[in-house]
Amino acid sequence: MLKKMINSAQIDFEIIPVDPLLIKSGQATVGGVDMSFVRTYRFGEKEEPFIPGSSLKGMIRSYSEKICRSLRDDPVPVCLPYLKPGKEQNGERRQASCGLSFERYKKDHEVKTIPSPEIYSLSCPVCRLFGSHGFIGRLSFSDAYLTGDYKKSHLLEIRDGVAIDRLTGGAASGAKYDLEVLTRGEFGTTLDIRNFERWQLGLIALVLRDMEQGLVRVGFGKSRGLGKFRAKITNFKIAYYNRKVSHLSGLSELCSEEENDDYGFSAETGDKSPLPESEPNGLRHEHTITETWKEVLTPGVNDLVKFIETTDWPEPLERFLERGR
Numbered sequence: 001m002l003k004k005m006i007n008s009a010q011i012d013f014e015i016i017p018v019d020p021l022l023i024k025s026g027q028a029t030v031g032g033v034d035m036s037f038v039r040t041y042r043f044g045e046k047e048e049p050f051i052p053g054s055s056l057k058g059m060i061r062s063y064s065e066k067i068c069r070s071l072r073d074d075p076v077p078v079c080l081p082y083l084k085p086g087k088e089q090n091g092e093r094r095q096a097s098c099g100l101s102f103e104r105y106k107k108d109h110e111v112k113t114i115p116s117p118e119i120y121s122l123s124c125p126v127c128r129l130f131g132s133h134g135f136i137g138r139l140s141f142s143d144a145y146l147t148g149d150y151k152k153s154h155l156l157e158i159r160d161g162v163a164i165d166r167l168t169g170g171a172a173s174g175a176k177y178d179l180e181v182l183t184r185g186e187f188g189t190t191l192d193i194r195n196f197e198r199w200q201l202g203l204i205a206l207v208l209r210d211m212e213q214g215l216v217r218v219g220f221g222k223s224r225g226l227g228k229f230r231a232k233i234t235n236f237k238i239a240y241y242n243r244k245v246s247h248l249s250g251l252s253e254l255c256s257e258e259e260n261d262d263y264g265f266s267a268e269t270g271d272k273s274p275l276p277e278s279e280p281n282g283l284r285h286e287h288t289i290t291e292t293w294k295e296v297l298t299p300g301v302n303d304l305v306k307f308i309e310t311t312d313w314p315e316p317l318e319r320f321l322e323r324g325r
Contacts, residue, residue, distance in 0.1 A: 002195050002263075005241040006254050008284075009193040009201060011208070012235035015051065015144055015218075019228040020157070020181035022220040023051050033158055035179035035220065042145060049154065051187055051218070053141035059218045060141075060191075061130045063207050068125055071308040078126045079314070085321075094314050098123045099133025105321055121264030122317045125308065129200045138196055139204075144189035154185030161224075181226060188234070198250030198268050199307045202300025208233065209294065236293045238275065239284040248273040248296055250303075266307045271299035 025038040037049045061081075068078045075094050085096040085104050102114055119134040131137025146154055162176045193204065208231060210216050217227035238248070245254075252265040259265070273296050278285035289296045 006195050008239045010237045011191040014232045015187040016230045018214055020183045020226050022181045022226055023055055024220050033180045034177040037180045048146055049182055051144035053143045057141045060207055063216055064203055065126050067206055068308055077308050078124045098127040102134040117262040122320050124313050138193050140192045142190040144187035147186050147188040150185045155183050156180055157183050196250055197265055198300045199266055199303035201297050202304040205297035236290045237286050237288050239286045242283045244285050269302050271302050273299045
């Protein structure tokens with residue numbers, strides 16, 4: 001989307017476990033535990049546990065969907081990314097995946113591609129930010145690696161698990177398993193956002209706020225006492241390319257009228273949030289908001305609420321899919 005750089009945000013944060021964590025490995029183990037923690041050889045060093053960026057993206061996307069669903073009930077403002085068109089069950093009406101809907105349209109109408117601006121303007125709010133089968137998202141996630149002394153002092157434990165017999169309430173015969181959990185360690189990672197609308201930063205701000213407060217869980221066993229963590233923001237920068245900006249601005253304020261019409265960017269509310277003095281870095285003008293990001297991003301949160309309340313999705317997508325039928 002937009003074959004040029006307009007703005008970006010970089011967020012460095014640490015993941016500090018509160019409860020044990022288990023990010024399951026897809027590798028089979030011989031003589032080992034049934035569920036092992038995923039590992040990697042980083043820079044050829046000793047094997048160490050890590051959290052894949054895909055796990056972080058899935059966690060944050062899922063939580064973002066919950067936030068959007070909390071802002072509007074009918075129609076639901078976001079799709080279910082796994083739900084195939086025509087396969088909706090009770091409670092899933094008008095929530096078919098944006099990406100799968102576009103794939104079905106291309107197959108039905110024998111078209112190879114759909115223009116990126118059209119896909120973006122027809123997609124639900126979460127697909128606009130995280131992407132779908134139709135186009136790449138605004139976000140990119142780095143893998144989370146152990147930080148500092150925890151590279152050597154992290155602790156993995158083996159715990160027993162067992163299925164419960166629903167009749168007796170005791171352990172079910174032959175249903176014992178074991179799992180490897182991390183009980184000590186901290187991870188560091190980076191989240192990058194490129195060419196953002198202001199409401200998109202507002203959505204990420206709400207997720208980060210809840211992550212700081214330990215309200216989000218990651219990995220396996222979230223309903224079994226695993227996966228709780230706290231996030232600590234260590235660096236937060238917003239950059240604008242080849243232009244100086246005095247207050248928080250998204251694409252609708254920075255793009256031309258034609259681009260706004262093509263992509264359907266959401267108009268910003270009148271709220272203004274001043275940015276600290278920028279530091280030049282090549283073509284970028286960077287604003288560091290590590291200590292003040294909650295206040296700076298408040299207008300983005302207000303934009304999000306207004307956007308979800310007023311967007312007519314999924315009607316535009318439904319009209320598009322009906323073309324030629």
